[in-house]
Amino acid sequence: MNGSTKNFDEFVMGVRSVLETVVNNLGSINPKLDAAFVELVKTSWHETEDSFRGMQAYFGKPEFESGLKGKGMTGASQELKLKVFRDEKAAFQEIFAAYKTDRSGWNPFATILREVLKRLFSIIDTILGSLGFVPGSEAVKEFKEVLEKVIEKQ
Numbered sequence: 001m002n003g004s005t006k007n008f009d010e011f012v013m014g015v016r017s018v019l020e021t022v023v024n025n026l027g028s029i030n031p032k033l034d035a036a037f038v039e040l041v042k043t044s045w046h047e048t049e050d051s052f053r054g055m056q057a058y059f060g061k062p063e064f065e066s067g068l069k070g071k072g073m074t075g076a077s078q079e080l081k082l083k084v085f086r087d088e089k090a091a092f093q094e095i096f097a098a099y100k101t102d103r104s105g106w107n108p109f110a111t112i113l114r115e116v117l118k119r120l121f122s123i124i125d126t127i128l129g130s131l132g133f134v135p136g137s138e139a140v141k142e143f144k145e146v147l148e149k150v151i152e153k154q
Contacts, residue, residue: 004068005060007082008131012059014089015124015140016052019045021096022117022147028100029113030151041150048143054136067133081127088120114151121148 022029023045026038058064068074073081092113099113121144128141 002060002065004065004074004078007078008059009056011082011085011127012052012055014085015128015144016049018089018092018120018124019140019144019147022151025096025100026150029110030153033150033153037150041147044143044146048139051136051139051143055131055134055140058134058136064134068130071130071133073127073130081123081130085120085123085127088116088123092116092120117148117151 023042026041027033027035068078095113095116099110124144125141128137128144131137132141
């Protein structure tokens, strides 16, 4: 496994983990959602999961490496974007852990969690945009975009 393959495999697993965490905790992240809607999101999530495997299967192919070059997703540019993703993912995990343990009636972490998710989703968008040539990436990006709207749903 070369460096790019390893980096993007880690990225895809990280995105999958973040989205799965949000989906599995959607009712507490946005308590305004009814149970049937949350179940619909979960069903859609299960349909999207195959796209991650499709992406990972494409990594390591010669077309993948040439596609990265064509998108300017190599060298320092690649490292910078992936570092920002890792940092934002770590911030999400830290805030989410605090959010899940807060038992007060008013949860001060809810607003912070949404802000951290906005930043994390933004860098995920940037990287997925660069991976648009990878089979499955568009389905993952679209699910993430819908999930963003669901989190903010009033």
